[in-house]
Amino acid sequence: MKPQIVTFLIKCPDQKGLLAKITNFFYERSFNIVSCQQYVNATENTYFMRIRLDAEGAEISRVVLENSFVELSEPLQIDWSVYYGDDRQNVAIMVSHTSHNLYDLLSRNKEGLLDCNVKLIISNHDKLRHIAEMFNVPYYYLPVTKDTKEAQEAQVMKLLDDNEIDLTIMARYMQILSSNFINKYPERIINIHHSFLPAFQGANPYKKAYERGVKLIGATAHYATEDLDEGPIIEQDVEPVTHESTPFTLKRIGADIEKLVLARAVKNHLNHQIIVSGNRAIVFPEAGE
The missing domain is CATH 3.30.70.260 (ACT domain)
Structure with a gap:
């Protein structure tokens, strides 16, 4: 036993x-x-x-x-x-267009590599529903516009609360969450940013990285806070690139890094390996568990 x-x-x-x-x-x-x-x-x-x-x-x-x-x-x-140890956490995944992080998290969960219950997937687009159906996870399509943002977030928060969600994963959910939303779930929202923060914050980081001529491309998983892309950093990683890299190749390389970084961050959280102190995350390594 x-x-x-x-x-x-x-x-x-x-x-x-x-x-x-x-x-x-x-x-x-x-x-x-x-x-x-x-x-x-x-x-x-x-x-x-x-x-x-x-x-x-x-x-x-x-x-x-x-x-x-x-x-x-x-x-x-x-x-x-x-x-x-016998309290299994409930997880929600929020996603927009891109599928790589969503598919990777669901695959790892199915294989027992992430110890949690993925209760639902929430998206502002309907294009990834087929992935949810592959893994038999409920999918909620909640479109959002500037005018409907407050009402849409209220729907999202109701879903999270009704399903007793312990952790929400923003797996490339390309919407900025309101302060009201974020402050309701402190240290319970993990975001993946497709750059090595603090470089290239905000939108289109691969395009910015290409224009800057970077020699490393990376990804950062962090807790979401009111300050965009400035929450406590949980995990980061990089890969070397060259002057021959295009925005397309940077994006392709970055997608692989994102999956690994996000999965490690989620696992750290689920395993209770993180203590937040101010805007820093103290992340203990796995200790043989």
């Missing part, structure tokens, strides 16, 4: 004895520590921890565990969150 894994993400002011106090808390409650990852930002005097626990043998309810941890956390000024 697969062990019940509990994951705590912890952020607090750095101070002596943190590791001992936290690990001893779990030892006293019969948890087995599977992995413990730490990072100290000396510049900001901030301590980060991702600790994974095997709950077998720990005769304690979730409510009692969390209430007890509050007692530990308050004097240490710990900002924390906890996740339980």
Whole structure:
């Protein structure tokens, strides 16, 4: 039987004895520590921890565990969150014209490489419905114009709430979300931008990259914030290109990078490997899970 894994993400002011106090808390409650990852930002005097626990043998309810941890956390000024391994997250994918990210995410999910429930796909165009049907995922076509943006976003938010969506993935959804929308789901919207941010923000980055004569082409996955393409960066990658590259070849190369970067970012989020601090994302590597 697969062990019940509990994951705590912890952020607090750095101070002596943190590791001992936290690990001893779990030892006293019969948890087995599977992995413990730490990072100290000396510049900001901030301590980060991702600790994974095997709950077998720990005769304690979730409510009692969390209430007890509050007692530990308050004097240490710990900002924390906890996740339980048997709670599978619900995911929505938003997309416009291009299919590569959508198809890749659905394929990985079907193969068990992304541990989540893809509950629905939302698009402002109807051209990718056939992909949703291939994977038997409900597809909602919600067209949008400048005049209907507010009403369309209200429809989208209702779908997300009705389906209890934990994470929304903007897999090249080519609409700018309103502040009202983004602020309702903080750190729960991942966007893929088809350039190596902070270079070439906004629209048509491949055309801008061609005109600039870049020697590297890249992609960036980040949490969506009110500031366009400036949210906490989760994953990035690049590929070398030459002066012979055209806007078309840059776009083709970039599409492959986008798929890998977005899939890694989504997996990091689903595995609870990310702690956001200000506008930075602290991303812990997989620890043998």
